Amino acid sequence: MYVFKAAVLGAGTMGAEIAQVISLSGLPVVLKDVDEAQLERGMAHIRDIYARRAQRGRISEHDAEDRIALITPQVGFEGFSDVDLVIEAVPEKLSLKQAVLAEVEAQVSKTALLATNTSALPVTEVGAKLQKPQRLVGMHFFFPASVMKLVEVIAGSETDEEYVDSAVEFVESIRRIGVRVRECPGFLVNRILMAGLAEVFRAERDLGLQPREIDAAVAASRLAPMGPYALADALGLDIAEDVAQTLSAAYGERFDLGDRITRLLAEGKRGAKTGEGFYTYTG
């Protein structure tokens, strides 16, 4: 199935960046949000991304304007009858995602592909309220989506293979790398990375090391682009803790982070976004 027109639901940072990536590939995309003010913020964010690309000479200002014009911000369902793909990118709350997808399913054609952008929720459950759950796939865009090349394409237990194929083709058509992942807690990348992070936390304790020297050693070894503590700060300590708890519950102790992050969270330190985590950030 070829996608001629896409729609993104939710104009938060993630939804806006996904719409930006789609528009950059030359495809028309509807960006829908129930909140007019959020739509304006989302479009402002998209214009910022294009302005930065133009500044770096990666796109002409004229072309940037043309691409931005491919995005239609709206609060309603106008023009959804000929949408081939809907990507839901509302906040990570199961009941909200279920409701939003059930609502949009009634607005699109019988063959349209539906996708949920999630880093944590089980695709099968997200699709539980759909008439036709076979057409729902997970599309896990990494943050920030305007930069990161990977999209995990996740098949739920109800998903038909042909829709997974279409999803991977679409991801490649917007110049991203689509990797097929069978549904499991954490999916692929976060699960594997978090296993490494939990082991580093144990090594810190066993060997009596400091986060700063561990990060320096890991970065210098070229095992990873940055040290695990800097990475956790960048991800958000609240999110890291959340993911680790989900993984511990699913797979056991090897994902246990101890109280290393819990103590920082109790002090209101949630990483780079709050100015403090394992490190202190200014500006």
Add this chain to the structure above:
Amino acid sequence: MTKEQETELLDRFSLAVFLEAVRCLDENISTAREIDIAMRAGAGLPEGPLGRADRIGLERVLARLEGLQAQYGERFRPPERLRGLVAAGRTGVEAGRGFLDY
């Protein structure tokens, strides 16, 4: 940090990542090739965990895991798949085959 501590830290980190990648393979979550692609494109690792093990040599990876298992217990138990590859002579890049083909 002493040189020994640094070696242990980096081995524990990289092998915990490797072991989880093998578990994903065992559970048919994805293919070896796609796991490595995903870890490079999604986590920014310079090298995928399975290709890295192939480059180092799977017999060496196996020996190191046995050492860590003796020291830290079951979470470092070498996977059956790894033992099978080593037993079959598929020890990585040098042998022309390991988790991936060369």
